[in-house]
Amino acid sequence: MKILMDKDLDDSGLMAIAIDALETAFHARAANRLISPPRHHVSFADRGDLVFTVGGILGEKPLAGFRVYDTFDGAEHAQIVAVWSADDARLKGIVLGSRLGSLRTGAIGGLAIRHLGAPDAKIVGIIGSGAQARTQLAAAAAVCNLDRARVYSRDEKNRAAFAREMQLALGLEVEPVGSVSKAVVDADIVICATTSQTPVLHVGDLKAGAHVNTVGPKTLHGYELGLDVADAAAVIATDSPEQARAYASPFFLAGSGTDGRLVDLADIIAGKAAGRASPEEITLFCSVGLAGTEVVVAAAVLDRVGDGCGL
Structure with a gap:
């Protein structure tokens, strides 16, 4: 043992x-x-x-x-x-x-990027600079041939430290920037890994064809992602629809008209549900950390x- x-x-x-x-x-x-x-x-x-x-x-x-x-x-x-x-x-x-636990959560995000992101994704935009942001970027680098990444978080020192550390760890150009829009403006992959209780990312920030990963439960009491991103997404997936709907507070899409489109990532991977159908589609993955x-x-x-x- x-x-x-x-x-x-x-x-x-x-x-x-x-x-x-x-x-x-x-x-x-x-x-x-x-x-x-x-x-x-x-x-x-x-x-x-x-x-x-x-x-x-x-x-x-x-x-x-x-x-x-x-x-x-x-x-x-x-x-x-x-x-x-x-x-x-x-x-x-x-x-x-x-x-x-961080490795597992990052790897689930990487799996979502592998099956929902654009096959030729080169640029990653990261919102947040904590432990989850680190493993999500590492997972993106493991499944994509990336050119560069940009990171934004509210604390300038934290995002600068994140950029230095991840550039060294991944051998990838990582640039700290001063706003969400600068981080994601031309990003093929967008990673939301914040603790914000109000939306920090909206569909107007995204390029056509972007894939968005979010980390952790999002409920009606607080969520970091604008509902307009879900409205625009051609595919909305999670690692556990049952778990997403089992939290004490309802899932953040409840009552929005898009909740019924939530798909199990496992079904997409197995070919039982449709994934990305064109390079121009926006796709969204909401990770809840499948137990x-x-x-x-x-x-x-x-x-x-x-x-x-x-x-």
Whole structure:
């Protein structure tokens, strides 16, 4: 059995490994072979929750496992992902820390770009400069032959640091800019990774044929994306329509007239639903972080990363 921590997940090649693992998982979802029940919260009064997700894949090499993380007050938050080989009851390993979750979320975004973005996408515009923005850009670079990226966030120092770090990590020209419009004006791929509760991106900011990725739940109580982007999108997809509609506050498209067009990304990947039909179409992906897929990514990482700390 292996035990891996955040420091063991520094390998830049892990993003491509995670994206390919999730491609398999989403094909399994379309064929009803992916195990991904809704998250389960266990509350501790006045402290927070422990949140559990269970996941796995049925088939020739079945996997099973779980993830648990906390919402307790405090600066330090730990996550645990455990993976079993379900055909022989062997515990493959455990992954501790927060990096795996970010890797998984980024990889889902990369999968959406692979199947909904323009095949010849060269330019990425990023709104936000936090951890999610970093993994989303890394995923875009893993599935596209990019020329350059531009990033905007409200804090000038943060966006400058993001540009320096990601340019070094990806070998890609990354420019910090002073507005949303400058970040996305000619971008083939647009990544929204902010905590804004009011729209920061509108359809007038986008070029024809742009693909937009958003990260995290968007509800009627707050969302970073103008409804006009959804109105203009030829395809609106998510990694889990059930999960998008299961939050306490309704999904941000509820009542807008476009909610009924929400498509499961797995069905697009499997050819059961239509994706991009022309180079001029705008497409939109709303990631909610399909529960259980951390197990699939953890299994691939455990297979890739050396011996870790064996027990």
